[in-house]
Amino acid sequence: MGKRHISLKDLATELGVSISSVSRALKNHPDISPELTTKIQKLAKEWNYTPNPLAMGLLRQQTKMIGVIVPDIVTHFYSSIISGIEEVAKQHGYFIVIASSNESMGKEIESVENLLKSRVEGFIVCISQETNNFEHFEQLISNEIPLVFFDRICETLEVPTVIADGIDATKKITRHFYENGCRRIAYISGPEHLNISKNRREGYLEGLKECGLKFDPRYLVECNLSTEDATRATQQLLNNSELPDAIFGLNDTIAFAAMKEIKKQGLKIPDDIALVGFTDEFHSTVVDPSLTSVTHPTLKMGREAAKLFFQIIKNEKNFNKQIVLKTELVVRESSTKS
Amino acid sequence: MGKRHISLKDLATELGVSISSVSRALKNHPDISPELTTKIQKLAKEWNYTPNPLAMGLLRQQTKMIGVIVPDIVTHFYSSIISGIEEVAKQHGYFIVIASSNESMGKEIESVENLLKSRVEGFIVCISQETNNFEHFEQLISNEIPLVFFDRICETLEVPTVIADGIDATKKITRHFYENGCRRIAYISGPEHLNISKNRREGYLEGLKECGLKFDPRYLVECNLSTEDATRATQQLLNNSELPDAIFGLNDTIAFAAMKEIKKQGLKIPDDIALVGFTDEFHSTVVDPSLTSVTHPTLKMGREAAKLFFQIIKNEKNFNKQIVLKTELVVRESSTKS
DNA sequence: TTGAAAGCGCTAACAG
DNA sequence: CTGTTAGCGCTTTCAA
Numbered sequence: 115m116g117k118r119h120i121s122l123k124d125l126a127t128e129l130g131v132s133i134s135s136v137s138r139a140l141k142n143h144p145d146i147s148p149e150l151t152t153k154i155q156k157l158a159k160e161w162n163y164t165p166n167p168l169a170m171g172l173l174r175q176q177t178k179m180i181g182v183i184v185p186d187i188v189t190h191f192y193s194s195i196i197s198g199i200e201e202v203a204k205q206h207g208y209f210i211v212i213a214s215s216n217e218s219m220g221k222e223i224e225s226v227e228n229l230l231k232s233r234v235e236g237f238i239v240c241i242s243q244e245t246n247n248f249e250h251f252e253q254l255i256s257n258e259i260p261l262v263f264f265d266r267i268c269e270t271l272e273v274p275t276v277i278a279d280g281i282d283a284t285k286k287i288t289r290h291f292y293e294n295g296c297r298r299i300a301y302i303s304g305p306e307h308l309n310i311s312k313n314r315r316e317g318y319l320e321g322l323k324e325c326g327l328k329f330d331p332r333y334l335v336e337c338n339l340s341t342e343d344a345t346r347a348t349q350q351l352l353n354n355s356e357l358p359d360a361i362f363g364l365n366d367t368i369a370f371a372a373m374k375e376i377k378k379q380g381l382k383i384p385d386d387i388a389l390v391g392f393t394d395e396f397h398s399t400v401v402d403p404s405l406t407s408v409t410h411p412t413l414k415m416g417r418e419a420a421k422l423f424f425q426i427i428k429n430e431k432n433f434n435k436q437i438v439l440k441t442e443l444v445v446r447e448s449s450t451k452s
Numbered sequence: 453m454g455k456r457h458i459s460l461k462d463l464a465t466e467l468g469v470s471i472s473s474v475s476r477a478l479k480n481h482p483d484i485s486p487e488l489t490t491k492i493q494k495l496a497k498e499w500n501y502t503p504n505p506l507a508m509g510l511l512r513q514q515t516k517m518i519g520v521i522v523p524d525i526v527t528h529f530y531s532s533i534i535s536g537i538e539e540v541a542k543q544h545g546y547f548i549v550i551a552s553s554n555e556s557m558g559k560e561i562e563s564v565e566n567l568l569k570s571r572v573e574g575f576i577v578c579i580s581q582e583t584n585n586f587e588h589f590e591q592l593i594s595n596e597i598p599l600v601f602f603d604r605i606c607e608t609l610e611v612p613t614v615i616a617d618g619i620d621a622t623k624k625i626t627r628h629f630y631e632n633g634c635r636r637i638a639y640i641s642g643p644e645h646l647n648i649s650k651n652r653r654e655g656y657l658e659g660l661k662e663c664g665l666k667f668d669p670r671y672l673v674e675c676n677l678s679t680e681d682a683t684r685a686t687q688q689l690l691n692n693s694e695l696p697d698a699i700f701g702l703n704d705t706i707a708f709a710a711m712k713e714i715k716k717q718g719l720k721i722p723d724d725i726a727l728v729g730f731t732d733e734f735h736s737t738v739v740d741p742s743l744t745s746v747t748h749p750t751l752k753m754g755r756e757a758a759k760l761f762f763q764i765i766k767n768e769k770n771f772n773k774q775i776v777l778k779t780e781l782v783v784r785e786s787s788t789k790s
Numbered sequence: 791t792t793g794a795a796a797g798c799g800c801t802a803a804c805a806g
Numbered sequence: 807c808t809g810t811t812a813g814c815g816c817t818t819t820c821a822a
Contacts, residue, residue, distance in 0.1 A: 132793045164569045169815035172506045172798050193531045211547050231502045370738050400708050402740035470809045507799035510814045
């Protein structure tokens with residue numbers, strides 16, 4: 115059950131001094147005589163004293179906990195971001211409590227409440243795909259509880275955010291397809307209300323225009339972010355009388371689902387259809403053909419989100435509240451037609 | 453910065469009663485008059501009172517935190533186990549604090565110390581591949597701090613554990629190869645001191661024997677668990693004058709590295725070499741050819757580990773302290789020779 | 791230079 | 807039935 119930890123009181127009684135003297139000595143308060151200080155510090159070390167964070171927390175009303183809410187934790191994208199958050203949090207002596215919304219708004223709301231009960235000092239969140247009502251976040255804001263959004267954000271709320279530059283990314287993808295001879299470029303998007311969907315679509319449309327291609331609505335399909343629906347969306351694209359010669363998807367789930375479906379229908383990647391994803395390093399190289407993709411700077415995204423958080427916590431005033439991270443197009447086999 | 457939360461005192465002063473009455477009313481203590489109780493509960497609800505866990509924790513000397521140490525958090529295997537742990541922890545009103553050892557013993561030791569400082573009530577850990585000295589865990593044991601190992605365990609320590617049945621799994625794999633006509637079955641193992649390496653090797657040897665095959669040391673290579681070293685190990689196997697006709701690896705990292713290397717050398721899977729991995733659902737189906745593999749019951753492993761933990765916390769005496777989870781061989785394309 | 795006391799939010803034993 | 811008090815571990819005035 116765990117033996118009791120050493121307290122200031124233990125040290126004080128052992129040494130026959132007062133608790134406050136011990137407390138002061140341990141933080142090298144100048145008032146305490148050097149001898150006493152040394153004596154106390156020596157014993158503290160010997161007895162392996164560490165301050166009780168519960169007591170400190172109660173006193174200062176701070177738990178040193180950050181609530182992190184993500185759509186899921188098993189996807190590499192999120193776990194990698196979490197790593198980044200954790201890294202910075204640790205540096206600041208904070209730790210993170212992770213909750214998964216499972217892409218459900220109900221669970222998201224619940225998580226906010228639960229974490230609030232646990233007295234987290236603030237939140238770093240990527241909203242669920244379902245979330246279309248933001249009251250639970252507005253409440254946080256009006257209570258002045260620190261909040262940071264990453265990746266999927268709510269544009270109508272004044273909240274510090276870090277996102278990837280989706281417009282630029284999808285523009286790059288479209289152009290890349292064009293330069294590789296593709297003319298019927300299709301895009302599988304996600305739920306319309308998500309900023310990532312909107313941005314990436316915008317880049318897609320701009321890219322088409324820049325390449326002098328006309329937008330063809332048959333080549334833009336939408337799906338929720340499940341594998342099943344992504345497969346359905348791919349099938350829809352492949353049902354067109356005029357097949358697209360290039361497809362890219364909003365995220366990994368979609369990209370891989372598309373890849374499987376294209377292969378299943380006996381079409382060749384990239385020769386029949388070039389494919390590009392929005393994925394991470396690992397998955398992209400493990401599949402066959404290796405997948406050209408825009409890599410998300412996940413670790414950095416996590417770190418930046420955490421940094422924003424601490425700027426809020428520290429009450430800093432002048433900092434950039436809208437961080438946009440550059441993405442990189444890594445060309446692999448799936449998009450270079452022979 | 454977060455407005456102050458409502459305290460019992462706030463309710464008490466508002467209602468002009470004592471703090472203890474409020475405390476009692478809130479837990480429906482029979483001593484309090486029904487009227488007062490209702491009045492207090494009503495206000496508490498209105499003001500959205502939730503007990504301060506810090507105060508409770510200080511009082512009861514419990515943080516409701518479990519330290520979870522894993523080799524890394526971004527691998528699906530671990531993040532999925534973490535999900536399982538988290539699920540059960542939540543049911544018990546606990547939350548988990550995750551630390552990653554990055555496969556380094558130094559970091560692992562550090563994590564134990566840090567989490568101890570944070571006053572976690574106990575630990576659930578998968579030891580790092582480097583760990584060959586267990587003092588930091590022995591210390592926990594002698595201090596009666598709850599500890600559970602999963603997947604990679606230390607057999608010399610008396611600690612409740614949950615593992616997958618590696619012997620049975622690799623026996624099944626070996627037999628599966630045999631039944632598919634393979635006779636030169638190779639195995640890429642991990643660091644010898646890890647229980648998972650030992651068990652799986654044992655199953656491999658037993659499987660060979662059962663099939664009436666002689667063990668050939670050229671077909672057993674070892675690697676640390678990095679992609680680079682797994683590639684090296686695969687090359688070593690493929691350098692044999694007599695090529696193996698089947699390979700399986702200790703885990704996903706190895707399996708995928710092997711797959712890439714085999715393809716790179718222009719060999720066909722499964723016709724030249726059949727391949728089987730120890731992986732999760734997602735990865736196995738996304739690669740080409742899809743990978744036959746033994747699936748780890750990761751979620752269950754996490755849940756079981758957490759359950760063990762709470763049995764310790766609750767001071768239960770008679771419970772099974774060695775949980776062995778069955779694995780399942782899912783046959784896909786990579787191992788069925790045409 | 792050191793100690794006593796109050797208070798952070800809560801519970802529980804003890805009084806009334 | 808309700809209030810008072812002490813105490814969990816710590817910091818911080820205020821006193822000495």
